[in-house]
Amino acid sequence: MTSSATQGESSATRMPAIKVPAGLTFTALVLGIFAGWMVSGSAIAPRLAAIAGPIGKLWLQGLTMTILPLVAALLFNGVTETVAAARAGPMARRTLGLIFGFLALSATLGGVLTPLLLQLFPVPRDAAAAIGAQSVDPGPVPGMADFLGSLIPSNIVKAAGDNAMLPVIVFFALFALASTRLAEGPRRTLGSLFEGLAGAMMVMIGWVLAIAPIGVFGLAFSVAAGSGGAAIGALAHYVAIVASIGGVMFVIAYPLAILGGRRKPGAFVRAMLPVQTVALSTQSSLASLPAMLGACRQLGVRERTGEFVLPLAVALFRATGPGMNMAVAVYAAHLTGVVLTPTVIAAGVLTAFATSLGAVSLPGAISFVTSCGPVAIAMGVPVEPLALLVAVEMLPDLMRTVGNVTMDVAITSVVDRLEGDSEPARTVH
Template identity: 55%
Template sequence: MNETAEPAGSGGRTYELVTIRLPVALTFAALVAGLAGGVLLADSGLPEWLRETLALIGTLWLRALQMTIIPLVASLLVLGLTQTVRAASAGRAARRFLLLVFGVLIAGGLFTALALPALLAAFPIPPSASGFLAEAREAQEVPGILDFLASLVAPNIIAAAAETAMLPLTIFFALFAVAITRLPDEQGERLVGFFHALANAMLLVIGWVLWVAPAGVFALAFGVGARSGGGAFAALGHYILVVSAMGGFVLVLAYALAAVLGGISPWRFARAALPAQAVAVSTQSSLASLPAMLDSASRLGLRAATAEFVLPLAVAIFRATSPAMNMAVALYVAALAGIEITPVAALAGIMVALVISVGSVSLPGSISFVVSIGPIALAMGVPVEPLALLVAVEMLPDIMRTLANVTMNLAVTSAVDRTGR
């Protein structure tokens, strides 16, 4: 998952996003240090000005993170969806691939919406996790079914952006991206070029914000540690296991899909996929795993023409775990905040998760975490403030994300190859 992709623009031109290297390990260390410092110094009589200064640093960093969400999501949606629409016109193999993509993504989102509440009922969130909500604003009110349907179309897209109404914004930019593909080549090229430049500019901005993440995360974590005590570490461990479990469903689904649609026994598929899985775990990068995936496809006896077409396309536009694990994060925060997620809210989250997953390109894990989960949480009426701390531990669930994504890419390739024979 920790890679940049190259979304295709109009006229066959390739648009490359800027490459950003983030201080992931340092941010994680800052989280641990902040929590430990807050626990140890909670009752030490720290000066009030120091506490207020740390709170201010954390608040400013959080707001800087939030201000990038809408413009970055809009630009990445346009770039990613124009590439997806053009991929659909590449032939029957591409259309079969996209049907499987949508099926897997929808299945992951629905599974999480149904299974995660039951999982949290069996293994409740530790009470100490409440400290993560001290800075969270009041959640948005979730409308009823008729109001929800009416809200799908915003009469004023600028007002919708100001209100962070993510569902109508997502629908608007999805339609806008499709419209671009219907324009004459020169006009489409010009518009895609604009959004490419906007995406790169916003990636630079969010890259700068995330470069100072160790300071912001330390400041926020210090407050959480002071409020929650040592239980904050247990709460983070619980969160990592629960979210990773939803990715585990996609991993298991890959073996089932390869068996049912690809005609490959689970044991044979497991042996052939193992080298690619090893690279995925060690690099946490689907792109870096591509050569190993091509080798695994050869071990499975898949046609080279199918593998060489489907696997690069899958790396570019298919993130199998995104709806399942991103919905899991949003639902976890909702449970943490005591927010009841209605079927309408869950449907809104799945819709946004689906479009964001298909439309956005592969990005470094920390950026993808903010860009993908922020809109889902906003669409469901879930506070986004806890995401500022959870992003610091994304490096751990990201192992499951990449492992399941790579495995599912191979499974889908086997299905496309078999149906095309």
């Protein structure tokens, strides 16, 4: 049983290779905060911040302008590839059902647990004033009827121009589903168009992120020059909150494999250690695939199940993604004073779930832009804080990768057990 998805021939594997200077960007963040801290309170600080601030803002605008077209293209590719995978047979449909269920669970946990964590461990007041300097005035709170009515755009061009992320996502998801009903020629043409659009946007993001050290230094300097060292506390607090949401999905993988996959606890723990080591060292689910296949063999998973489910999971399943992306947006909302009503949370959860279908195996900084940006926009949260938060993404990205590979193997063990239960008993003559 083979398909393009199962063999790794998803749009993710055809994206342009992009290198992100993550270490240099993190260094620029540290240097920017330190330099701004050193001059904070001095007479020269406002003049230097007036120079550094616009440089950082210009870089942020370059990053933001690619979000909407990239999300549309990735979502189109993700939906069409999911439909193609579902046609591969019962095992594919079982796998996709589990994937969708846990993506929805992840997004919901992020929307529910993050506000609770921030009530228990609030954002430091000085830190909120530092990073979330551009707070927003709370507007009228939409009711549930208004929220549901806004999901279907009457004018998709106007919705895109207004940065109405959720209606745009609904439109392109339906558009992608409709394209799967076309004849092969037009369907391939549309697929090539959106794949090319996604690739071009990736190249543009690569250009912008190549100069991330300059932009992040400018933003960090202007923030620290006005607030001193308060930004350091905010970033450390942010990493802890977001990583803890990913940690919840990581922990869920163990009872899932033990109870759902009927694997022995000790065996699963031992099998996952080499996989998690590779994941931590590479920060890539795709690079961890050989180790995951080895773990499945060690756990007694059927060869055909592992070879089918794991590549499909690597292509489509980011278990920690929706929850951690929601955590980022909720944290940014707390920084900027956005009121988190149930409809705002619902918009974020739906967007986090939908954009995870188009997520691709890319460096953490790029995935951060393509996944967290749309969630924040859908919730009405200013994206300015994300420009600094992306500089420390290499830290929570460790939890993202480890949680994802652990859930991939857990899901594979569950599918293998379901396949065994569904196989008819053989009669011996």
